[in-house]
Amino acid sequence: xxxxxxxxxxxxxxxxxxxxxxxxxxxxxxxxxxxxxxxxxxxxxxxxxxxxxxxxxxxxxxxxxxxxxxxxxxxxxxxxxxxxxxxxxxxxxxxxxxxxxxxxxxxxxxxxxxxxxxxxxxxxxxxxxxxxxxxxxxxxxxxxxxxxxxxxxxxxxxxxxxxxxxxxxxxxxxxxxxxxxxxxxxxxxxxxxxxxxxxxxxxxxxxxxxxxxxx
Amino acid sequence: xxxxxxxxxxxxxxxxxxxxxxxxxxxxxxxxxxxxxxxxxxxxxxxxxxxxxxxxxxxxxxxxxxxxxxxxxxxxxxxxxxxxxxxxxxxxxxxxxxxxxxxxxxxxxxxxxxxxxxxxxxxxxxxxxxxxxxxxxxxxxxxxxxxxxxxxxxxxxxxxxxxxxxxxxxxxxxxxxxxxxxxxxxxxxxxxxxxxxxxxxxxxxxxxxxxxxxxxxxxxxxxxxxxxxxxxxxxxxxxxxxxxxxxxxxxxxxxxxxxxxxxxxxxxxxxxxxxxxxxxxxxxxxxxxxxxxxxxxxxxxxxxxxxxxxxxxxxxxxxxxxxxxxxxxxxxxxxxxxxxxxxxxxxxxxxxxxxxxxxxxxxxxxxxxxxxxxxxxxxxxxxxxxxxxxxxxxxxxxxxxxxxxxxxxxxxxxxxxxxxxxxxxxxxxxxxxxxxxxxxxxxxxxxxxxxxxxxxxxxxxxxxxxxxxxxxxxxxxxxxxxxxxxxxxxxxxxx
Numbered sequence: 001x002x003x004x005x006x007x008x009x010x011x012x013x014x015x016x017x018x019x020x021x022x023x024x025x026x027x028x029x030x031x032x033x034x035x036x037x038x039x040x041x042x043x044x045x046x047x048x049x050x051x052x053x054x055x056x057x058x059x060x061x062x063x064x065x066x067x068x069x070x071x072x073x074x075x076x077x078x079x080x081x082x083x084x085x086x087x088x089x090x091x092x093x094x095x096x097x098x099x100x101x102x103x104x105x106x107x108x109x110x111x112x113x114x115x116x117x118x119x120x121x122x123x124x125x126x127x128x129x130x131x132x133x134x135x136x137x138x139x140x141x142x143x144x145x146x147x148x149x150x151x152x153x154x155x156x157x158x159x160x161x162x163x164x165x166x167x168x169x170x171x172x173x174x175x176x177x178x179x180x181x182x183x184x185x186x187x188x189x190x191x192x193x194x195x196x197x198x199x200x201x202x203x204x205x206x207x208x209x210x211x212x213x214x215x
Numbered sequence: 216x217x218x219x220x221x222x223x224x225x226x227x228x229x230x231x232x233x234x235x236x237x238x239x240x241x242x243x244x245x246x247x248x249x250x251x252x253x254x255x256x257x258x259x260x261x262x263x264x265x266x267x268x269x270x271x272x273x274x275x276x277x278x279x280x281x282x283x284x285x286x287x288x289x290x291x292x293x294x295x296x297x298x299x300x301x302x303x304x305x306x307x308x309x310x311x312x313x314x315x316x317x318x319x320x321x322x323x324x325x326x327x328x329x330x331x332x333x334x335x336x337x338x339x340x341x342x343x344x345x346x347x348x349x350x351x352x353x354x355x356x357x358x359x360x361x362x363x364x365x366x367x368x369x370x371x372x373x374x375x376x377x378x379x380x381x382x383x384x385x386x387x388x389x390x391x392x393x394x395x396x397x398x399x400x401x402x403x404x405x406x407x408x409x410x411x412x413x414x415x416x417x418x419x420x421x422x423x424x425x426x427x428x429x430x431x432x433x434x435x436x437x438x439x440x441x442x443x444x445x446x447x448x449x450x451x452x453x454x455x456x457x458x459x460x461x462x463x464x465x466x467x468x469x470x471x472x473x474x475x476x477x478x479x480x481x482x483x484x485x486x487x488x489x490x491x492x493x494x495x496x497x498x499x500x501x502x503x504x505x506x507x508x509x510x511x512x513x514x515x516x517x518x519x520x521x522x523x524x525x526x527x528x529x530x531x532x533x534x535x536x537x538x539x540x541x542x543x544x545x546x547x548x549x550x551x552x553x554x555x556x557x558x559x560x561x562x563x564x565x566x567x568x569x570x571x572x573x574x575x576x577x578x579x580x581x582x583x584x585x586x587x588x589x590x591x592x593x594x595x596x597x598x599x600x601x602x603x604x605x606x607x608x609x610x611x612x613x614x615x616x617x618x619x620x621x622x623x624x625x626x627x628x629x630x631x632x633x634x635x636x637x638x639x640x641x642x643x644x645x646x647x648x649x650x651x652x653x654x655x656x657x658x659x660x661x662x663x664x665x666x667x668x669x670x671x672x673x674x675x676x677x678x679x680x681x682x683x684x685x686x687x688x689x690x691x692x693x694x695x696x697x698x699x700x701x702x703x704x705x706x707x708x709x710x
Contacts, residue, residue: 048710050656051689055710056628066617071575083631083707084594084606090626094594096617099608100582101590111582111590114532118578120570120614178689178709186627208627213666214683214691214709 034174034190034204036064036123038197039152042171043143046190047157053188054156054176055082056208058125061154063091070122073115075100075108076156080129086211105129109138112153116145123152128166130158139167161193171196174204184215218326218336219448220358221365222305222343227320228289229258231297234351236287238598245286247274256286294319302451304350308343311450318397321366325448326358340375359384362446363439367414370395388440389415398436402429414440457484457551466505466543470534473502476547477530478523484551485521494519496554498526500533503546514584517576517612519554525577529584536585575614600668601677602706603633627709629693635704638694649684651694651703657687665696681706 032038034057048054059082065072074082078101088094100115102108105128112126126142128134139155146153155166161175173194180187190204224230228246233239243263247254252275259268266281277284298314301322305312311325324343326336333339336358347354358377359365364384368376371391378384391414394403406429411417418441426434438444459480467473477500488495496519500512514529579591592608599605641649648658664682678698685691691709696702 049688050686051691053627053710055630056626059628060625063619063622066619069569069616071570071572071614071617079632079634081631081633083602083629085596085602086626086628087594088596088620089622090628091620091622093617093619094596096615097593098579098611098614099592099594100579100586101592102586107586111586114581114585115575115578118571118574118581120572120575120578122570178691188627206625208625210627210709211629213681214627214663 032204033172033192033195033198033202034060036061036068036070036152039154039172040122041147041150041152042196043139043146043153043155043166043169044172044174045155045157045165045170046174046176047159047161047163047165047193048176049158049160051178052158052176053178053186053208056188057174057176057190057204057206058154058156059087059090059092060206061123061152062087062097062125065123065152066093066096068122071096071120072123072125073098073100073121074125074127075102075111075115076125076127077102077108077129080127105134106138109134109142113141113145116142116149116151116153119149119151121149121151123154125154125156127156129156134166136167140169143167143169143171161191165194170194179205181210184210186210217360218329218358219360219362219365220309220324220326220340220343220356221362221369222322222324222347222354222356223366223369224301224320224347224352224354225370226258226260227297228294229260230320230352231289231293232258232287233260236285237351239285243268243281243284245274245277245284246289247286248288250288252278254286254288303453304346305343306453307346308339311448313449314451315366321369323362323366323448325450336377337375340377344375361442362448363442364388367391367396367440389413389418393417396436399430399432402433405429456553457487459484459549461547463545463547466545468540468543470537470540473540473544473547474527474531474534477549478527480549481526481530482523484549485523485526488551488553489521491553492556493553494521494556495526495551497552498530499548499550499552500530501546501548501550502540502544503548504540504542505545507542513588515580515588515612517580518573519556521556529580532581532584572614572616576612579611579614600670601679602631603635629707630710631707632705635695635706638703638705640702651684651692652686652690655688656690659684660687661685668695683709 046054046058062072074097084094100111102111108126108128112124115121115124142153157166165173172192174190174192176188176190178186179189186208188206188208192200192202194200195202232246233244243266244260245256245263245268246258247256254274256268256270256272256274256277259270263281263284268277268281268284274286298319302312302314305322305324309324309326309329313323315321329339330336340356340358344354344356355369355373356375357365357369359368360381361384367388368391393406393412393414406417411420417437422437425437435444461476461480485495495516498514500514502510504510512533514533516525516529520526583591589610591611593611595607595609597605597607638651651659662682662684665680667680669678676699679695681695683691684694692705693707693709694703694705697704
């Protein structure tokens with residue numbers, strides 16, 4: 001018999017076997033750790049290593065932001081970007097999702113600063129990639145602006161869960177990983193390494209369908 | 216002798232749509248009045264017409280008739296902007312250009328006195344026509360003697376025609392079918408029932424009777440065709456842009472000083488533009504260096520503005536990158552591109568969203584000023600086969616409200632390298648497996664594929680075998696083998 005595959009986020013205190021994944025039908029509760037309301041006003045870092053899924057999980061936040069009428073923007077490098085057809089497939093309105101090309105991490109932080117300062121964006125995703133070295137003032141400024149304008153600054157970094165976060169003012173540090181697969185479905189989990197408003201160690205699990213050809 | 220030319224870009228809104236969506240040229244396409252099923256079809260191309268889609272049908276009906284139909288809206292603002300752009304282009308060939316009122320895509324050109332410059336009117340006409348084709352339009356151009364004669368013949372044929380005899384023009388115009396002219400459809404049909412099908416037959420009707428029976432518009436066309444309404448060319452005169460030139464006493468190396476000069480000169484410029492009832496659409500800052508020549512910076516606010524503080528913020532952001540200029544500036548020139556102020560819809564009720572989209576657009580303009588005009592874009596999905604051709608990046612000026620699509624199931628998102636990364640060649644003998652990403656990631660454990668993408672065999676052949684390769688560490692790579700280059704490339708990875 002084929003397994004039931006849930007489609008909505010599932011919050012689990014600990015890892016459960018993939019085949020016992022319950023079918024979920026409820027919307028994301030506002031108290032869920034990986035939801036826009038619980039991340040508002042905070043600097044968030046989503047890290048992932050080679051077998052991670054930070055890009056996929058951050059686009060769940062983008063979708064939620066667009067559904068709530070909160071403008072979202074992407075800041076990152078031109079030579080390594082999300083694949084737009086996948087993002088459109090995930091439901092995101094690309095016409096309302098501006099992308100800012102920046103040559104390096106410093107410029108990316110400056111661009112995010114300008115966007116946040118306007119108070120018009122509810123979510124700004126900054127893709128730092130492997131170059132996660134930033135001057136100390138950059139994350140501090142981003143954190144202050146996120147708090148002032150009740151926005152979410154989501155920084156994507158490529159690193160192991162054990163490596164330190166971008167700065168002391170990072171309010172939430174989550175590590176994203178692809179854990180298990182069956183056919184073309186993948187279970188991706190976020191482990192909250194650091195959360196200044198909760199105890200660390202919480203997990204957020206979702207099931208995703210892979211792109212065509214990956215089964 | 217008076218020489219007048221007329222250039223006609225037939226079905227102008229449809230041509231604009233096809234210029235915006237070039238891949239639709241191979242498909243049936245139509246311009247609709249509104250983007251909804253009950254939207255009325257205004258223009259169709261030949262492929263749609265063959266399939267039975269005609270102007271006047273509703274989009275839903277046309278779609279049911281011909282499911283492959285592509286349709287889009289061309290708003291009046293886009294048509295007006297394209298007409299203004301057309302006038303600007305045509306002014307390269309003659310100083311006097313008149314766009315036809317109520318008939319976008321028709322332009323009259325003054326062709327007098329051009330032979331000393333171009334050698335012959337044929338050479339001039341060929342240049343004008345080539346430029347229109349290069350701009351992506353199908354066009355017909357007739358050089359004649361009267362406005363109506365050139366217009367009527369241009370409406371009835373394609374290509375270039377230079378007439379050397381006024382009589383030939385008159386005879387040619389008389390033979391043109393009436394349905395080629397912009398007559399009201401009811402009048403055109405009534406005239407056809409009376410057996411009046413050509414311009415010659417129309418002109419032979421008594422003027423008073425035409426006015427009484429068919430109304431003022433047809434009466435005017437009759438006078439125009441018969442020559443009793445000889446209207447001189449009324450060229451569109453472009454407004455001269457506000458411009459300020461400051462010659463410096465000594466070479467200036469500090470960007471801060473340049474900023475101060477701009478701040479001083481900007482205020483009176485904006486006041487002058489405001490007095491004309493217009494607004495600043497773009498500011499060009501030209502720095503004339505002592506040895507390096509001219510350098511032009513272009514700054515566009517998010518919306519036309521007269522606010523000096525906002526414009527100075529963009530200037531400051533653009534100049535912030537440099538403190539000391541690479542050479543001494545001898546002259547500073549400011550050129551203001553004016554535009555009509557954007558009409559703003561006032562809200563009926565004082566209900567505001569949490570975020571201000573106008574403020575978001577202003578923030579994007581600041582980012583553009585800091586990082587360059589091509590730094591702020593949005594992705595536009597395209598109908599293509601190659602992954603890099605499936606998306607186009609177009610500049611963003613205004614942020615629009617998001618309209619996310621409901622999805623049944625969340626999807627994984629791939630990271631994508633628009634310029635694929637070459638991978639090391641695969642070894643013939645691999646005792647430890649295929650080390651696609653080096654020793655650290657371990658060997659490839661599983662390969663899915665190939666999914667073959669090929670095309671462009673007539674120009675630049677492409678043949679790629681796409682695979683998903685999973686390494687021992689769990690990395691899911693999206694790779695392809697290029698049969699032409701005979702090597703592997705990394706297109707992206709599942710992330």
